[in-house]
Amino acid sequence: MSPIAHERRSLSWLLSSSLLILLPGLLLALSACSKPSNAAGEPLTLLNVSYDPTRELYEEFNAAFAKHWEATHGTKVSIKQSHGGSGKQARAVIDGLDADIVTLALAYDVDMLHDKGSLIPENWQTRLPNNSSPYTSAIVFVVRKGNPKNIRDWEDLIQPGLAVITPNPKTSGGARWNYLAAWGHALRKAGGDEAKAREFVSSLYRNVPVLDSGARGSTTTFAERGLGDVLIAWENEALLLTDEVGKDKFEIIVPSDTILAEPPVTIVDKNVDRRGTRAVAEAYLQYLYSDAGQELAAKHHYRPRSQAIAAKYASHFPTVSLFTIDEVLGGWKKAQKAHFDDGGVFDLIYAPKAQ
Amino acid sequence: MASRARRRILPGFGLSLGMSWLYLGLLVLLPLSGLFLKTFTLTWAHFWEAVASPRALAAYRLTFGAAAVAALLNAVFGLLVAWVLVRYRFPGKSLVDALVDLPFALPTAVAGLTLTSLYSRNGWYGHYLEAAGIQVAFTSLGVVVALTFIGLPFVVRTVQPVLEDIDADVEEAAATLGATPWQTFTRVIFPAVLPALLSGFTLALARAIGEYGSVVFISGNMPMRTEIAPLLIVTRLEQYDYAGATAIAVVMLTASFALLLAINLLQRWTQRRFEVRPG
Numbered sequence: 221m222s223p224i225a226h227e228r229r230s231l232s233w234l235l236s237s238s239l240l241i242l243l244p245g246l247l248l249a250l251s252a253c254s255k256p257s258n259a260a261g262e263p264l265t266l267l268n269v270s271y272d273p274t275r276e277l278y279e280e281f282n283a284a285f286a287k288h289w290e291a292t293h294g295t296k297v298s299i300k301q302s303h304g305g306s307g308k309q310a311r312a313v314i315d316g317l318d319a320d321i322v323t324l325a326l327a328y329d330v331d332m333l334h335d336k337g338s339l340i341p342e343n344w345q346t347r348l349p350n351n352s353s354p355y356t357s358a359i360v361f362v363v364r365k366g367n368p369k370n371i372r373d374w375e376d377l378i379q380p381g382l383a384v385i386t387p388n389p390k391t392s393g394g395a396r397w398n399y400l401a402a403w404g405h406a407l408r409k410a411g412g413d414e415a416k417a418r419e420f421v422s423s424l425y426r427n428v429p430v431l432d433s434g435a436r437g438s439t440t441t442f443a444e445r446g447l448g449d450v451l452i453a454w455e456n457e458a459l460l461l462t463d464e465v466g467k468d469k470f471e472i473i474v475p476s477d478t479i480l481a482e483p484p485v486t487i488v489d490k491n492v493d494r495r496g497t498r499a500v501a502e503a504y505l506q507y508l509y510s511d512a513g514q515e516l517a518a519k520h521h522y523r524p525r526s527q528a529i530a531a532k533y534a535s536h537f538p539t540v541s542l543f544t545i546d547e548v549l550g551g552w553k554k555a556q557k558a559h560f561d562d563g564g565v566f567d568l569i570y571a572p573k574a575q
Numbered sequence: 576m577a578s579r580a581r582r583r584i585l586p587g588f589g590l591s592l593g594m595s596w597l598y599l600g601l602l603v604l605l606p607l608s609g610l611f612l613k614t615f616t617l618t619w620a621h622f623w624e625a626v627a628s629p630r631a632l633a634a635y636r637l638t639f640g641a642a643a644v645a646a647l648l649n650a651v652f653g654l655l656v657a658w659v660l661v662r663y664r665f666p667g668k669s670l671v672d673a674l675v676d677l678p679f680a681l682p683t684a685v686a687g688l689t690l691t692s693l694y695s696r697n698g699w700y701g702h703y704l705e706a707a708g709i710q711v712a713f714t715s716l717g718v719v720v721a722l723t724f725i726g727l728p729f730v731v732r733t734v735q736p737v738l739e740d741i742d743a744d745v746e747e748a749a750a751t752l753g754a755t756p757w758q759t760f761t762r763v764i765f766p767a768v769l770p771a772l773l774s775g776f777t778l779a780l781a782r783a784i785g786e787y788g789s790v791v792f793i794s795g796n797m798p799m800r801t802e803i804a805p806l807l808i809v810t811r812l813e814q815y816d817y818a819g820a821t822a823i824a825v826v827m828l829t830a831s832f833a834l835l836l837a838i839n840l841l842q843r844w845t846q847r848r849f850e851v852r853p854g
Binding site for chain 1: 630691696697698791796809
C-alpha cells in the first residue's frame, strides 16, 4: 500500500469513527428539539387511550364533550382517541404514549399504570363513583337463531360435543371477563367449592375449539366463519352483533347469573400535570357520569350507572343477577394471579397430563 | 476473492464501511443487545422456566416445524414459478410476475384474515376440504398455509436472476453431448441454481419464523397444539412480563441465527462444490 493511500485511509477511518461517536449525540439533540412545547394559545388537546369496542361510543362522546366544554368554558378542546387491545394500550401508555385519559377494559390494566409506570396513584379506582366505571356490561351468550342446542345457562356449555367460542384470556382482557363469569357462576353454584369451579371451567374450555387472540376475532369466528354453537361475549358486543349484523341469524341468551363487567376510566396524573390538562381531563371523565354521557353509553349498548337513564333503557337491557369481581374473586390482582398468570388455573387446563 | 485489488482503489471505503457499521449498529445491533440485556433481569431459574416450559417447547416445535415445511414447499414451487417465468413467453406473464410480489405488499393481518375466511368451514376452499375430511383453518396445517403464502416471493425472486444468467447454449452443449433433459436439469441447471435456491429457502424460513400477523388468525391459538412462539411472546407481554417475553424472543433469535448461519455455510459449500466456470 502506498503511503498516500495509507494516509487517505486512516483519514477516512478517523472521519467515520468520529461520526460513529458523534451521530448518536446528534440524534439525541435533534429529538430533544422536536419535543412539543405546550405554549399558551395553542388549542387544547386531549388524548383518550381506549380499547377496541368503544370506538363509536367515544367518537360521539368526544363531540358532545367538546361542545359542552366550549359552552361552559369558552375555549375549544379537541380530543384524539386511540383504540386497540386493552393490555396493548396500557403498555403503550406505560412506555410513554402521552395519554391524558385511559378508558380500558379492565382495572388490572389500569393498575399496571401505577405498578409498572408510576403514572397514577395506587387508589385511582376510588377517585370516581362506581369503582371509576361510568358504564358497565354483562357477559352473555349468543346462539344461532332458534337456539338449536337449547342453551339456557352456564351448565349447558359443558355438555360433550358442544363447541363454545371465546377468546384467549391470556391475550384478551375481554376474554378474562368471560372466563371469570363462568368461574364465578360455578363457584356460587358450588357454594364456594373451588375444586368444583375448577372442574367446571376446565370442561368448558375443553369445548373451545379456537382461542382467538381478541374478542372481535371470536365474534368473527362465530358469526362469519360459522364455527361453534355458542359465543360468550360482552353484552354490548352481542347487541351490536344482533342489532346491526343479523337479527335474523342470532339470539342473545342471558344466563341465570353472570359477572358485571366494569370497564374503568381514569386520568393519567403524570401526563395531565406535565401537559397542564388536568382540569379538562377531569371534566371529561365527570361528563361520562352526566345524563348526556350516560345516554350515549346506553345508546352504544353499555349499561348506564344512572338509575334514571337505566330505567329509560330498561327494555334494552334485561334484568339479570349480577355479581362483581370483588365479590367472587377479591379484585383483579387476585384474579389475575390465581387464574391467568403462569401456572394459574387457566394454564392447568392446557397443561400436558402428568404421566 | 478477485475483487480485493479493485476494492482498494474505491475512494472512501473506510467512510462507507464506517457508515454501514453505524447504520447496522443503530438499527440492528443496539436493539438486539437491548433484548439480550433485558433478559439479564431474570434469574437463571426464571429464565429457564420461561423458555423451556412444555408449552414453550410445543410452540417452538410448531413455529420452526411449520416454517421449515413452508420454506420447503416454497423452494419446490418457487423454483417452478421462476423457471416458467424465465424460460417461457406466454400471455399474462407480466401478471404472474406481479402476482409473485403481492404477498410482500399485503399487510400480513389481511393475509391471515383472507386465508382464514377461505379455509374455514364455510369458506370457498374449506367448504370442500372439510367435506373431504381435511381441516385447514385453526390447525397446524393452517399455520403452514399462512407461512407458505408469505414466503413465496423470496424463493422466486432469488432464483429468477440466476436462471436468467444461465445461457441456453449450456443446455445445448449438454444436449449435443447426449444428455437427457433430466440429466441436463440435475447435472447442469440444478447445481447452478442451488446456492440461490438455498438462500431463497433461508429467507423464506427466516420470514416464516418471525411471522405473527397472518398466523394468529388461522392457527386457532390453542396452547400445546396450535400456539406459535410469537403468540407466546405476546401472551407474556399481556401479563406485563417483559423479561419473560424477551427471554423467549432471545431463544428464537439464537435458534434462527444458528439455523441461518448453518444454511449460509451450506450455501457457500455448494457454491464452491458446483462452481462450473473457471474463476
